[in-house]
Amino acid sequence: MSKKHQATVQKQFTKTAEAFSKFATRDTPDVVIEKVDFLKPQPETLLLDVACGPGALVLAMAPRIRYAFGIDLTPEMLRQAREFQGEKQIANAAWVCGEGESIPYADGAFDLVSSQYAFHHIPKPELVLQEMLRVTKPDGRIFIDDTLGPESDEKFELHGRIEIIRDPSHTRSLRFTTFLRMFDELNLEILSQSFRRRRRSFNQWMLRAGLTPKDKRYQEARKLLEGSIKGDRAGFSAQVDGDDIQIVHNEGMFLLARRAEP
Amino acid sequence: MAVSQELLDILVCPLCKERVTLTPDGQGLKCGKCRRVFPIQDDIPVMLVDEARIDPE
Numbered sequence A: 001m002s003k004k005h006q007a008t009v010q011k012q013f014t015k016t017a018e019a020f021s022k023f024a025t026r027d028t029p030d031v032v033i034e035k036v037d038f039l040k041p042q043p044e045t046l047l048l049d050v051a052c053g054p055g056a057l058v059l060a061m062a063p064r065i066r067y068a069f070g071i072d073l074t075p076e077m078l079r080q081a082r083e084f085q086g087e088k089q090i091a092n093a094a095w096v097c098g099e100g101e102s103i104p105y106a107d108g109a110f111d112l113v114s115s116q117y118a119f120h121h122i123p124k125p126e127l128v129l130q131e132m133l134r135v136t137k138p139d140g141r142i143f144i145d146d147t148l149g150p151e152s153d154e155k156f157e158l159h160g161r162i163e164i165i166r167d168p169s170h171t172r173s174l175r176f177t178t179f180l181r182m183f184d185e186l187n188l189e190i191l192s193q194s195f196r197r198r199r200r201s202f203n204q205w206m207l208r209a210g211l212t213p214k215d216k217r218y219q220e221a222r223k224l225l226e227g228s229i230k231g232d233r234a235g236f237s238a239q240v241d242g243d244d245i246q247i248v249h250n251e252g253m254f255l256l257a258r259r260a261e262p
Numbered sequence B: 001m002a003v004s005q006e007l008l009d010i011l012v013c014p015l016c017k018e019r020v021t022l023t024p025d026g027q028g029l030k031c032g033k034c035r036r037v038f039p040i041q042d043d044i045p046v047m048l049v050d051e052a053r054i055d056p057e
Helices: A003-015 A017-027 A029-039 A056-064 A075-088 A125-134 A153-166 A176-185 A202-208 A216-228 B005-010
Strands: A046-050 A067-072 A093-097 A110-116 A136-147 A188-201 A239-241 A244-258 B020-022 B028-031 B036-041
Touching (some): A029 A056, A029 A110, A029 A136, A029 A244, A046 A056, A056 A075, A056 A093, A067 A075, A075 A093, A093 B005, A125 A176, A153 A216, A176 A188, A176 A244, A188 A202, A202 A216, A202 A244, A216 A244, B005 B020
Parallel strands (some): A046 A067, A046 A110, A067 A093, A110 A136
Antiparallel strands (some): A136 A244, A239 A244, B020 B028, B028 B036
8 A cells, every 4th residue: 555545544543542432332333243243253353354444253252262462553442443443442353553454463373254344445466466365364354345436437437536535545445247257266155145235324425434414525525426416327226315325235144264275 | 461472473564464573662663674653652552554664674
């Protein structure tokens, strides 16, 4: 990751750490539970969550496994994570500040390596996936969870513009077909997958990025979104709802393993 | 809360992928190969190459 983009990510997530962490760990326990169920944790599992943010998945998994580790680029997120760890009195979790493109862990150290909502911030996600694979045991698993970009080129472009206005550290939401190609190139097979349409309030979504209706970027994003409603030109399935707009993010979860040699 | 042994067992230099060891003052983690010392801030190892200093020996 370039230093410039690294700084953009750190700036964005330092600014929004508190709002973001409340959302990620407290407001959506159902989503975290869904992920833990999907991962079927085992008592001997060593987990690494890459770009762990305030540590929601690490802390939800830790009581069910041997040890859970979180790595993130933004120190403020990790301070939040450690605070939550203290509140929950979880002993078997640890945090490191580091980059997904050069993960500071030994080869094959983990049974399960996960990453959620991170790939859309990363200029070269294939490098991060490669590093995740390096630190995964030969018979280990990789878990990816992220928003999916529209398959149509026109929708993909407008979708990305709105996302980047809201959050300058956003690079692009990968399409489902892009994920499939990336998995294939690294010889990974999908063990299970799950998709969901996550409906959310535009105003809340903006607020989580630190933007209110007074902000220029809020106004710019809203104008583009409103203009996209007819024909769903940005792929957000947007619908006006009083002062607000309801939008939808398509998300995909993938559990992956190395493909067996023929 | 100090840096846990479980973490030290598997942590490596992000550049050389060599094991790192705790410095005598307990404030950093040193790579055995490139001699970079990564700081530990609030008990959290900062394993970013730009944040490391290189030890003369």
